[in-house]
Amino acid sequence: MLSYKHGFHAGNHADVLKHIVLIYLYILVKKHNKSISYIDTHSGNGLYKYISKYMEKNKEYKYGIKKIEKYTGDNKLIKNYLSIIKTISKKNNFYPGSPSIISNISDNNDKLYFCELHNNEFDSLKKNLKKFTNIKNINTDGFEFIEKKLRNDRSYFILIDPSYEIKDDYIKINNFIDNIEKYEKSKILIWYPILSFEDNDRFIENLRKKGIGKMINLELPIKSNKEEMGMKGSGLLIINFKEKIILRDLKALSKELHFYLKQNDDVYNPKVRYL
Ligand SMILES: C[S@@+](CC[C@H](N)C(=O)[O-])C[C@H]1O[C@@H](n2cnc3c(N)ncnc32)[C@H](O)[C@@H]1O
Numbered sequence: 001m002l003s004y005k006h007g008f009h010a011g012n013h014a015d016v017l018k019h020i021v022l023i024y025l026y027i028l029v030k031k032h033n034k035s036i037s038y039i040d041t042h043s044g045n046g047l048y049k050y051i052s053k054y055m056e057k058n059k060e061y062k063y064g065i066k067k068i069e070k071y072t073g074d075n076k077l078i079k080n081y082l083s084i085i086k087t088i089s090k091k092n093n094f095y096p097g098s099p100s101i102i103s104n105i106s107d108n109n110d111k112l113y114f115c116e117l118h119n120n121e122f123d124s125l126k127k128n129l130k131k132f133t134n135i136k137n138i139n140t141d142g143f144e145f146i147e148k149k150l151r152n153d154r155s156y157f158i159l160i161d162p163s164y165e166i167k168d169d170y171i172k173i174n175n176f177i178d179n180i181e182k183y184e185k186s187k188i189l190i191w192y193p194i195l196s197f198e199d200n201d202r203f204i205e206n207l208r209k210k211g212i213g214k215m216i217n218l219e220l221p222i223k224s225n226k227e228e229m230g231m232k233g234s235g236l237l238i239i240n241f242k243e244k245i246i247l248r249d250l251k252a253l254s255k256e257l258h259f260y261l262k263q264n265d266d267v268y269n270p271k272v273r274y275l
Pocket of ligand 1: 004005006015018042043044045046096097098099115116117118121140141142143162163
């Protein structure tokens with residue numbers, strides 16, 4: 001039984017980081033490809049109203065999107081993300097999830113597959129995205145979907161964004177990376193939370209030992225190590241992207257987001273590196 005509801009967290013600092021990088025990479029891939037086969041393994045419902053029992057509970061979006069909504073700096077990744085979010089949510093009454101963002105920036109040459117296991121979230125996803133014709137919503141386990149349904153000889157853009165409410169998700173990410181050769185033609189973006197810096201270092205060191213080579217890791221700490229509660233930050237694994245400019249762009253982005261989103265003075269610096 002899944003109890004996680006993304007509505008409690010939508011628009012928080014982790015969504016901001018993930019969605020900025022998702023948009024940036026999708027547009028980068030689209031520059032070189034007429035069509036993209038995109039898979040969101042953990043889609044959520046695609047649209048989160050600010051006035052709702054979920055978003056109002058902890059108001060996490062106040063420490064995420066609301067901190068950069070009026071951004072006047074010159075980072076082009078942040079500016080592009082904000083302009084897309086504003087176009088999707090014209091009245092600014094909801095925060096769009098990843099399926100909604102990608103549906104809006106894709107075109108009819110692209111085919112989008114959205115996996116969501118939770119029945120209620122799946123029903124809402126179908127309703128929220130009903131105007132799009134290039135999408136397929138699937139009420140299934142996203143890990144099983146990519147494992148069983150993907151053809152090894154084809155290229156995909158895959159977002160893997162589990163909730164990590166169960167420890168199994170870390171094991172599944174590790175297993176996925178152990179089999180990464182199967183996906184050598186695909187572009188992959190994986191999100192993960194930083195709950196404790198010590199556990200996170202072990203997770204990353206374990207991944208580093210696998211010696212993948214084509215894996216960029218971005219980590220954005222938001223809270224000081226002394227804070228007892230909640231997520232301390234989040235990270236991304238970016239796999240099979242060769243463009244050199246990515247590292248430079250992500251370094252500039254993480255520095256800017258760190259400045260705007262960090263919640264204490266003594267927060268660790270962000271990291272962007274090849275593992
Ligand atoms: C972090 S949320 C996704 C947020 C979304 N990607 C976004 O950025 O807007 C994770 C979602 O995955 C769903 N979920 C959990 N386990 C799953 C699985 N094995 N396969 C597919 N969906 C799953 C949860 O119900 C939840 O809606």
